[in-house]
Amino acid sequence: MASDTHSTRFGAQMHTLDLRKYFTFPRARLEEEWWQELAERVQELPSGIVTCWGIPFALGPENGSRAIVASKNVREIMISIDARANYLCLLHQWYQMPHEIKMEDPTEGLVVGQYRLDYADGSSHIQPIRGRFEVAMVESPGPTWLALPFHMMEPIDPVKPPEGYYWGWAQYGVRTQHGEPLVYALQNPYPRKKIRKLVIEGFKDSPILIFGLTLYRGAAHPLRHLPRRVYRVDIPDGPAKVARSEIDLGNIVRIQRTLGPRGDKWLTSPYAGLVDEEPAWEPEDLLEISGAPDATVQVKLEGRRRPLKFSLGEAFHRGASSSGSAKLEVLGPRRQWMLVRVIDTSTGKPTPVRIHFSGSRGEYIAPYGHHEQINTNWFEDYGADVVVGNRNYAYVSGEFTTDLPVGDIYVEIYKGFEYQPVRTRFTVEPGQEVLELRVDRWKDLRSQGWVTADTHVHFISPHTAWLEAQAEGVNVVNLLASQWGRLFTNVGDFTGRVGINENDTIVYVGTENRNHMLGHMSMLGTQGLPVYPMCCGGPSESYIGDPDFVTMAEWALENRRKGGLVIRPHFPGCGHTEDPVPILKGLVDALEIRLNDFAIQEWYRYLNCGYKVAVVGGTDKMGAYCALGWLRTYAKIDINEPFTYDNWANAIRAGRSISTNGPLIDLKVDGYCIGDVIDMPVGGGTVEVHALAECFSPLGTLQVIVNGQVVAEESSPNGAKRLEIKQPIRITRTGWIAARCAGRPNLPGSYLAAHTSPVYVKCGDTRAFDGPAAQHMLALVEGGIEYLNTIATVFDESSRKRMVKLFEEARQELKGRLVVEAKQTLHHHDGSYHTHGHDAEPDHKH
Structure with a gap:
């Protein structure tokens, strides 16, 4: 038997035989219809020199005979070899005639012919050719056990599918193996003996057709591939940048560029938990490869003229393969299945999180069931994966099983704004069955009545939304059905009531009603039938020719009548025309604001005219490029009341809310809370303001705003995780008071911001106006x-x-x-x- 041992010298030598003098099919005249149809089928096969699974074959000419026929009606065929080989690779196919197909009596293993090796020393070896084993059979329609389809599988990019390839099929990430004839590698049990000839014999009326034969000398079975692994090219002059890579007996599955090797720099990076892209420090291209042990990997590096050549089997089994001063090294060759637990230290129980595993060179290790290559295109990946900044994450429950490589693993764990992001290193020991990780809660606003929410999520299923919310520390997910031209999304998830309510997390499916000119309006918590039509006015919201039929104000009024909550999403973007109409009528409960200057100043204009409208945060998540809840709402409910969707909605209506993408902010004015109204004399007076901002990442400024103007500020150029303002503020007219905070400019976390809804001040019977x-x-x-x-x-x-x-x-x-x-x-x-x-x-x- 040929050996696949580690001590073997890997590498293949292949010799293609010319079988044209043995070909007898198809002939010029075929009288029976079945044979005529088979001839047409054979003529459609490739001709000349072809490569199948990395093995070259010499097929027949385009015109003329192209196959050897073996059946009981044909004498045995003897092919001269006079060479040594570990395997004889054949392209063959058994074509069953109708009278020999017995669907009522499948006989896997039926011997339909044989291949006999006659050696120079006079001995022989017979290999039976069996149905479903070496050849396919109609009665047993599964894949052939010992032979493979003509075309080898081919990796494709699910993010950028090949031209003409449907996106859905591209998500396989592979163009699957297919086609005929089959490729079969006959193992020579005596590879040191010279083979004198191959004798082919058929035992049935149904013919075995042989199209090609190649002698293979190598250390291992040419069709048995090694498990897919990640490899790196180690060169003396720094991290490798791969221009292109090829392999003869396998696939270069993917080339991934990392930020750099893991180590103390990564563990102590200030980017942990942030949405910012993390700068690359030593970017390196890694190769994801699957192939036969005898495969040769060619790598052309940027800046080098000649490609490097490596042995895949040597790299896999011995850890590295050399090519001059360069080496191809396997990363994490040994993997094992294990149970992973992530423990919330505040409860001692497992908790869902957003998690990132990587190896020592920065290669992402996706937990089983998650994507290593995450598709961030719009509406193309709505599983439990996400790219934050330039880092891949998986949403996992508190306990999950996966396979991990033995050795050092780096992990980042994230669970929302009230938990400290974790970056740590651990070692998976051989045979280890359980891995336990921990995450620490540094703040517990939930116990004080604060409830978190994402007011704006699309496309994912309610249960995926629930898992992602659990992992991100979000209590309420508003999953919104809508229309996008002819596309309707999440409509089947709409029930007119709470969809999921489990483990302090609620998912409610509402609608986002949209008009390209007038604007958008989110119908949250709709009870009963949805507010239709969801979109009108034509593209890009509804479809060509869809008329303007309903205003935003009318949508809002109907949702109010259905007991719902009305939010103007991504205010003031998308339309920016009708906003004054529903706001002036008091039909908008809150504005969903992205915390940029333009949106904030537009909100201030309404507040300055005396129109009370709260602020909320929502992501408008429409793909794996966006983490659920990265911009979220905190709303305060009565701690003596149960947490229900209705109580959360009432807190928004009362204006007890903040919008934040990380910082935790609060405001009190003379003891009054966010959303309250303070009655003062016509001339105003002095109030005591207490504003507090805290964050897991350093903040730069905290400000108190009165009627749109900054009246108090606390700053920290070096950054502080806690900023506080306590001081008296003079009020001269009816208006509002709010607090906002921001990160440090031009540093990690500069995007961090939070804004409270106002505390309102009413001086006599006057009204605010601008x-x-x-x-x-x-x-x-x-x-x-x-x-x-x-x-x-x-x-x-x-x-x-x-x-x-x-x-x-x-x-x-x-x-x-x-x-x-x-x-x-x-x-x-x-x-x-x-x-x-x-x-x-x-x-x-x-």
């Missing part, structure tokens, strides 16, 4: 009216009039307030209204 802000709202309303009256595709004339009427009501309110409260004069010019105050020059003209 003339320029009101003018801005009026311009938006005017634009919406002209759009609806001019180019909008409307359902019918009565629908257009109904929608315009709502805009007209908002316009009249704003005009009235500008005249009465700002004492300004309105006049019309170029399609919009603008004002002049008391100080306008009397001779001003247009």
Whole structure:
């Protein structure tokens, strides 16, 4: 028997035999229809020199006979060899005739022919050719046990599928093995003996056709591949950058570029737990390879003219294969299955987390059931995986099983804003069955009545949303069905009630109702039937020709009637036309704000005009590029009340909320909490403000805002994990007070920010007002009216009039307030209204 031992010298020599003088099929004249059809089938096969599973074969010419026929009606065929070989590789196929197919009596192992090796010393070895073993058989339709399809599997990029390849099939990551004839490697039990000839004989009417024969000398079976492993090229002048790589007997599955080797630099990096991309320090290309032990791997490195050649079997079994001063090293060759537990030290129990495993060279090790290569394209990967910054993670339950390589493993564990991100190294010992990891909670706002939520998630299933929420420390997930042209998503998950309520985590499926011009509105907590239509007004939200039929304000009103919560998502983006209409009518419970300057200032404009609307945080997650809850809402419910979806929604309606992407922030004004109203005399007065911001990563500033202006600030140029302001603030008019914080500019975590909803201040019977802000709202309303009256595709004339009427009501309110409260004069010019105050020059003209 040929040996696959580690001491063997790996590498293959292959000699292709020319069988043209033995070919007898197809002939010029074939009278029976079955044989005619078989001839046509054979003519469609490749011709000339082909490579099958890395083995070259010489097939017959395009025209003429192309196969040896072996059946009981044909004399045995003798092929001269006169050479030594470990394996005789054949391309063959058994074609069953109808009268010999017995579906009612499958006989796997039926001997349909034989291959006999006659040696120079006069001895022989017979290899039976059996149905389902060496050849396929109709009665047993599974894959052949000892032979493989003509075309070897081929890795493809699921993120960038080949042209003409459906995206869904591309997610296999492989173009599967297929086609005929089969490739079969006949093992020579006496490889030191010279083979004089191969004698082929068929035992049935149904013929065995032989199309090609190649002698193989090597250390191992050419069709038995080693397990897929990751390899690195070790060169004296630094980390390898691979320009291209090839392998003869196998597949280069993938080339992945890492940030650099793991070690103290990675363990102490300030990027742990952050959304920032982590800078690469020593980027290196690693090769993911599967192939036969005798395979030769060729690697062309950037900056080098000649490719390096390595033995795959030598690298796999001995740890490395040399090519001059370079080495191909296998990473984590030995793997073993084990149980992994992640323990929350605050409870002593397993807890779901977002986790990243990597080897010593930075190669990502995905837990079983998760993707090593995560597809971050829109709507293309909605499993429990995510890329945060430039790092891969898997969402896992508190206990899971997976295979891990023996040796040093690096891990990052993340569980939301109230847990300290963990980066650590551990060693998997041979035979180890259980691995226990720990994560520490540094803050517990849940015990104080704070509930976290992501107000805006798409595409994933409710149960995947639940797992990801558990891992991210999110209590409420609002999974939103919607329309995207002809695509409808999560509609089948809508029930009109709480979908999942387990382990302090709720998933409720609502809808995001969208209009490309007027704007978007999220219908959360809808009870009963959904608020339809979800989208209108045409692309890119609804489909071509879909008319404007419902305004955002009407959607909001219907959801209110259904007991729901109304959120303006990613405010003020997507439309930015109708916003004043529902906000002025008090139909919007909160604005979902991304914590950038433009969005915040737009929110301030409404607050400065006395329109109370809270702030919330939501991710708008639509792919594996976004972690659920990385921007989230904290809402405070009564600690004496149970945690329910309704109680969470009531907290949002009451304005007891903050939006944050990491920092934990709170505000009290004279003991009043976020969302409260403080009554003061007409002239105002002094209040004591207490603002506090804390974070697992250093912060740069904490500010107190009054009516849009910074009135107090605490900063830390070097960064601090806790910032606090306690001081009196003078209030002179009706308005609002809020707190916000931010990270350190140009440093890791610079994006970190949080903003509270306001504490409102009412001075007597006065109302807050900001003339320029009101003018801005009026311009938006005017634009919406002209759009609806001019180019909008409307359902019918009565629908257009109904929608315009709502805009007209908002316009009249704003005009009235500008005249009465700002004492300004309105006049019309170029399609919009603008004002002049008391100080306008009397001779001003247009």
